[in-house]
Amino acid sequence: MSRLREARLLGLLAVCGFVSLGLAACQDARAAEPGFSGGRAFADLKRLVAFGPRPSGSPALAKSRQEIVRQLQQAGVPVEDDNFVAATPLGSVPMTNLIAKLPGARPQVVIVAGHYETKRFDDFPFVGANDGGSSAAFLLELARVLARRKNELTFWLVFFDGEEAFEQFTATDGLYGSRHLVARLTANGELSRVEAMILVDMIGDAKLNICRDYNSTPWLTDLVFRSARRLGYGRYFSDEQRAYEDDHMPFVNAGVSAVDLLDFDYGPNNSYWHTPQDTVDKCSPTSFTIVGRVVLATLEELEKTARLK
Numbered sequence: 532m533s534r535l536r537e538a539r540l541l542g543l544l545a546v547c548g549f550v551s552l553g554l555a556a557c558q559d560a561r562a563a564e565p566g567f568s569g570g571r572a573f574a575d576l577k578r579l580v581a582f583g584p585r586p587s588g589s590p591a592l593a594k595s596r597q598e599i600v601r602q603l604q605q606a607g608v609p610v611e612d613d614n615f616v617a618a619t620p621l622g623s624v625p626m627t628n629l630i631a632k633l634p635g636a637r638p639q640v641v642i643v644a645g646h647y648e649t650k651r652f653d654d655f656p657f658v659g660a661n662d663g664g665s666s667a668a669f670l671l672e673l674a675r676v677l678a679r680r681k682n683e684l685t686f687w688l689v690f691f692d693g694e695e696a697f698e699q700f701t702a703t704d705g706l707y708g709s710r711h712l713v714a715r716l717t718a719n720g721e722l723s724r725v726e727a728m729i730l731v732d733m734i735g736d737a738k739l740n741i742c743r744d745y746n747s748t749p750w751l752t753d754l755v756f757r758s759a760r761r762l763g764y765g766r767y768f769s770d771e772q773r774a775y776e777d778d779h780m781p782f783v784n785a786g787v788s789a790v791d792l793l794d795f796d797y798g799p800n801n802s803y804w805h806t807p808q809d810t811v812d813k814c815s816p817t818s819f820t821i822v823g824r825v826v827l828a829t830l831e832e833l834e835k836t837a838r839l840k
C-alpha cells in the first residue's frame with residue numbers, strides 16, 4: 532500500500548440484479564470441492580517471507596518469483612513473465628509482473644491481482660509479511676482453487692512488481708507494474724477484454740478490517756461487500772469510506788471496473804505498516820480464508836452475469 536487520503540463520503544448504491552435459476556446444480560458441485568485454504572496460503576506466506584526483504588530488482592525478489600512460478604506450475608497453471616524496465620528515482624530497475632492465466636469458457640477476462648515485492652528500506656530489514664507477502668500468498672491459493680474448476684470467465688491472476696514507491700509516492704514513483712500492464716494491454720488491444728479487476732493488498736492482518744474505497748468502482752465494491760454479508764463476514768467489511776491509491780488506479784483511470792480490498796488498519800494506529808513490525812505473527816490463516824471465500828463468491832456472481840449476456 533502506498534498512500535491514502537481519507538474521504539468520509541457516502542457510497543453510491545448500485546443496483547445489480549442476479550438470476551440464479553439453473554445454477555443450483557453447478558453450485559452444489561462447487562460446494563463439494565475443496566475450498567480456499569487459509570492454511571495453505573499461510574504456508575506460502577511463510578515461504579515468501581523467509582526470503583527476507585524483497586524489493587524490486589533484488590535477488591530475494593527473484594527467488595520469491597521462482598517460488599511463485601514453482602507453486603503455479605505444481606497447480607498446473609500456466610504463467611507468463613511480463614518483463615520491463617522501470618524509470619525510478621534511483622535509476623533504471625528491471626521489474627517483472629507474473630501473470631497466471633486460467634482460460635474459461637468465455638474470452639472475457641476478470642483480473643485478480645496483488646503486489647509481491649516489498650518496499651525498500653535501507654535502515655532496517657523490512658520483510659513485508661502483510662504488505663507484499665499476503666497478496667502474493669493469497670493469489671497462489673486462489674490459483675489452486677480456480678485451477679480445479681471449470682470456469683465460465685477467463686481469469687488472470689497478476690502478481691505486480693513495483694507497487695511501492697522508491698522515494699515518495701507520486702504519479703511517476705509507485706504502481707510501476709500496474710501502470711506498465713495497463714499501457715501494454717491498451718497498446719495490444721487486450722484491455723477491452725478485461726471486464727473487472729479485483730485487487731487485494733494487506734489482507735493477511737489477523738485483525739481483519741476492510742473499508743470501502745472511494746476510488747474503486749461502486750457496483751463492483753457493492754458486489755464484494757454484499758457477498759461478504761451473505762457469507763456472514765459483514766463485520767470484517769466496514770462501510771467506512773477511505774480513498775486508496777493502489778494498483779487498481781491505472782485500471783480505473785483506463786475505464787476498467789476495479790475494486791481495492793485493502794486493510795489499512797494494521798496494528799494500533801496502523802503502526803505495523805512499513806515498519807519492522809510487519810511480520811508473519813501479525814497475520815492469520817483465518818483472514819486469508821475470509822477474503823478467499825468472499826473473492827470466490829464475487830467471482831461466481833460475475834460468472835452468473837456473464838452467462839446472462
Ligand SMILES: [Zn+2]
Pocket residue numbers: 532533650662695805
Ligand atoms: Zn506498502
